[in-house]
Amino acid sequence: VSEPLRISVLGAGNWGTTLAQRLAKNGHAVQIWSRNPDKCQEINEAHTSRRVLPGVRLADAVRAVSDLGAALAAPDLILIAVPSQSFRALCRALAPWVRPEHQVVHCIKGLERGSHATMSEVLHEETCVLQIGVLSGPNIAAEIAADKFAGTLIATRFPRIAALVRRALSCAQLRVFEGADVRGVELCGAAKNVIALAAGMVDALELGANAKAFLLTRGLYELTRLLAAAGCDPSTALGLAGCGDMMVTAISPLSRNHRVGVALGRGIPLAQAISSIGMVAEGVYAAESVCALSRAHALDQPLFEAVARVLREEATVEQALATLRELPTRHDVSRSLRRPA
Amino acid sequence: VSEPLRISVLGAGNWGTTLAQRLAKNGHAVQIWSRNPDKCQEINEAHTSRRVLPGVRLADAVRAVSDLGAALAAPDLILIAVPSQSFRALCRALAPWVRPEHQVVHCIKGLERGSHATMSEVLHEETCVLQIGVLSGPNIAAEIAADKFAGTLIATRFPRIAALVRRALSCAQLRVFEGADVRGVELCGAAKNVIALAAGMVDALELGANAKAFLLTRGLYELTRLLAAAGCDPSTALGLAGCGDMMVTAISPLSRNHRVGVALGRGIPLAQAISSIGMVAEGVYAAESVCALSRAHALDQPLFEAVARVLREEATVEQALATLRELPTRHDVSRSLRRPA
Numbered sequence: 172v173s174e175p176l177r178i179s180v181l182g183a184g185n186w187g188t189t190l191a192q193r194l195a196k197n198g199h200a201v202q203i204w205s206r207n208p209d210k211c212q213e214i215n216e217a218h219t220s221r222r223v224l225p226g227v228r229l230a231d232a233v234r235a236v237s238d239l240g241a242a243l244a245a246p247d248l249i250l251i252a253v254p255s256q257s258f259r260a261l262c263r264a265l266a267p268w269v270r271p272e273h274q275v276v277h278c279i280k281g282l283e284r285g286s287h288a289t290m291s292e293v294l295h296e297e298t299c300v301l302q303i304g305v306l307s308g309p310n311i312a313a314e315i316a317a318d319k320f321a322g323t324l325i326a327t328r329f330p331r332i333a334a335l336v337r338r339a340l341s342c343a344q345l346r347v348f349e350g351a352d353v354r355g356v357e358l359c360g361a362a363k364n365v366i367a368l369a370a371g372m373v374d375a376l377e378l379g380a381n382a383k384a385f386l387l388t389r390g391l392y393e394l395t396r397l398l399a400a401a402g403c404d405p406s407t408a409l410g411l412a413g414c415g416d417m418m419v420t421a422i423s424p425l426s427r428n429h430r431v432g433v434a435l436g437r438g439i440p441l442a443q444a445i446s447s448i449g450m451v452a453e454g455v456y457a458a459e460s461v462c463a464l465s466r467a468h469a470l471d472q473p474l475f476e477a478v479a480r481v482l483r484e485e486a487t488v489e490q491a492l493a494t495l496r497e498l499p500t501r502h503d504v505s506r507s508l509r510r511p512a
Numbered sequence: 513v514s515e516p517l518r519i520s521v522l523g524a525g526n527w528g529t530t531l532a533q534r535l536a537k538n539g540h541a542v543q544i545w546s547r548n549p550d551k552c553q554e555i556n557e558a559h560t561s562r563r564v565l566p567g568v569r570l571a572d573a574v575r576a577v578s579d580l581g582a583a584l585a586a587p588d589l590i591l592i593a594v595p596s597q598s599f600r601a602l603c604r605a606l607a608p609w610v611r612p613e614h615q616v617v618h619c620i621k622g623l624e625r626g627s628h629a630t631m632s633e634v635l636h637e638e639t640c641v642l643q644i645g646v647l648s649g650p651n652i653a654a655e656i657a658a659d660k661f662a663g664t665l666i667a668t669r670f671p672r673i674a675a676l677v678r679r680a681l682s683c684a685q686l687r688v689f690e691g692a693d694v695r696g697v698e699l700c701g702a703a704k705n706v707i708a709l710a711a712g713m714v715d716a717l718e719l720g721a722n723a724k725a726f727l728l729t730r731g732l733y734e735l736t737r738l739l740a741a742a743g744c745d746p747s748t749a750l751g752l753a754g755c756g757d758m759m760v761t762a763i764s765p766l767s768r769n770h771r772v773g774v775a776l777g778r779g780i781p782l783a784q785a786i787s788s789i790g791m792v793a794e795g796v797y798a799a800e801s802v803c804a805l806s807r808a809h810a811l812d813q814p815l816f817e818a819v820a821r822v823l824r825e826e827a828t829v830e831q832a833l834a835t836l837r838e839l840p841t842r843h844d845v846s847r848s849l850r851r852p853a
Contacts, residue, residue: 309725384650
């Protein structure tokens with residue numbers, strides 16, 4: 172048995188807390204940071220975090236702190252799991268505490284509004300951290316917290332980070348795969364939430380399994396084209412962070428983005444659909460950024476655009492889905508995986 | 513409005529009958545062939561085919577014949593939708609009637625047992641037909657018969673066939689896409705049924721959405737590797753015939769292969785699982801062929817092999833799924849889409 176690692180998890184939402192629990196069960200020393208002292212007290216004293224993981228008893232080894240400096244006392248690995256729109260502010264708060272030799276992995280599936288930056292771009296802009304990675308994949312937190320089986324992906328250019336994450340998280344119930352396409356994985360994470368919104372709309376309108384599979388396939392096609400145009404490895408779209416995560420989001424009733432899509436499809440206004448979820452649905456923010464990146468690469472991406480129009484309240488769900496029925500049918504996906512000449 | 517086409521549909525199962533109905537609704541003259549005179553009489557007189565499409569009234573323009581020569585009187589297009597294991601016998605019966613200038617499209621998702629041949633290979637071996645195509649995609653027949661929206665794919669090297677199929681089948685509710693990778697689409701059709709069996713097993717064991725998405729992703733990865741190794745276009749796996757059809761099979765309770773997988777996962781013996789479906793579940797036959805083709809290309813395909821072991825009754829479902837938990841995790845899918853050097 173190897174030495175326990177000292178791991179800091181920044182963010183005590185349902186994914187950060189689930190990761191902290193897995194790390195503690197794997198025998199590592201975990202500090203989880205939340206800016207909320209009451210939440211820290213609940214974790215440290217009651218060993219629960221009922222709002223984000225109802226019914227789960229947290230391991231004693233999960234220790235919570237609300238002081239960022241304390242959370243970062245000599246960690247072997249830093250995991251960050253906060254909403255994408257809070258990420259830059261956290262990076263700024265982090266900057267005085269981190270050093271170039273720190274290993275930082277973010278676990279966020281979104282892009283920054285306005286700048287359309289990926290989380291690794293924001294991390295590089297705001298801190299001196301050099302060695303970074305992204306954790307992604309079909310990982311519904313509640314299932315992992317309940318010790319159900321899952322596969323996840325660590326994408327990084329740094330073998331040491333991949334090895335650390337595998338050592339930290341791997342167990343019989345969580346298998347950690349490796350990839351190198353950081354930006355490709357980040358774009359997958361953002362785009363799959365947009366596709367999940369569309370899948371929820373199709374479900375709300377009861378269009379059937381053929382229509383849903385058609386829409387998911389077209390979504391995967393648009394995602395793959397985006398990766399190719401952006402200079403990423405298009406085959407990343409086929410893997411756990413792309414197709415895998417898109418599928419889990421489309422089939423699980425626990426997916427937030429899918430639930431927001433269902434609500435929109437039932438005619439519930441966006442603000443109400445979001446507040447009924449009680450957690451951040453990243454796809455609502457990501458849609459504009461995914462469309463903007465697509466346009467920047469001169470791509471026509473009718474599915475992403477259709478979702479964005481619904482979110483802007485420029486189109487009803489029926490109107491948006493009607494445009495998808497009228498897609499040019501000349502070609503299927505062939506050649507989509509080659510980079511444009 | 514263009515002239516109606518004269519179209520022969522060979523095979524009056526639920527897919528052949530659904531296609532005939534769509535063609536008739538689109539204004540074409542349809543002859544559907546069944547070797548069963550009673551079924552022909554039911555179609556011609558009652559305008560139903562209750563065993564395969566319960567509750568559906570067939571269009572008057574769907575005419576059934578049990579004489580193969582009569583079915584093939586001067587068609588503009590021949591569609592074949594019989595079970596894969598009956599296909600060679602039908603081709604032999606067809607051989608005296610077809611001519612090199614005929615256009616033939618098969619709509620079959622399977623491989624021939626023993627030879628592992630695709631349906632287009634069998635058609636070329638047994639007839640003089642030159643211009644062929646394959647129709648595939650996420651197309652649950654009952655949904656299409658109920659006029660629900662779907663996308664489908666015609667793969668062919670012959671633009672005239674693609675144009676004919678688009679003219680014959682396209683409508684607001686059925687969008688026909690084009691591809692050229694005939695063999696790739698045929699391998700997708702066979703392999704996705706094997707993956708569907710595995711997805712059904714995961715559902716029966718209630719392993720959760722993360723596990724199911726993981727398994728589907730690994731299945732798509734094995735399929736993509738097979739296409740690349742077999743000289744097909746690996747991006748076909750991303751399209752309607754690959755990922756699209758895999759997803760519909762995994763999410764629809766109407767999918768036969770998925771239902772057989774669920775039954776096996778509940779410990780029901782194979783023979784009973786098959787007979788409870790009342791229709792052919794192609795994946796049961798395809799598993800050995802997909803494994804044999806993979807081995808012929810020196811590929812290690814643990815998911816396909818695991819399903820085959822369950823079907824051979826060499827492993828329980830639990831044992832088979834346990835091997836998938838122990839897959840090497842070193843790499844995700846990156847580079848899987850490049851052909852081996």
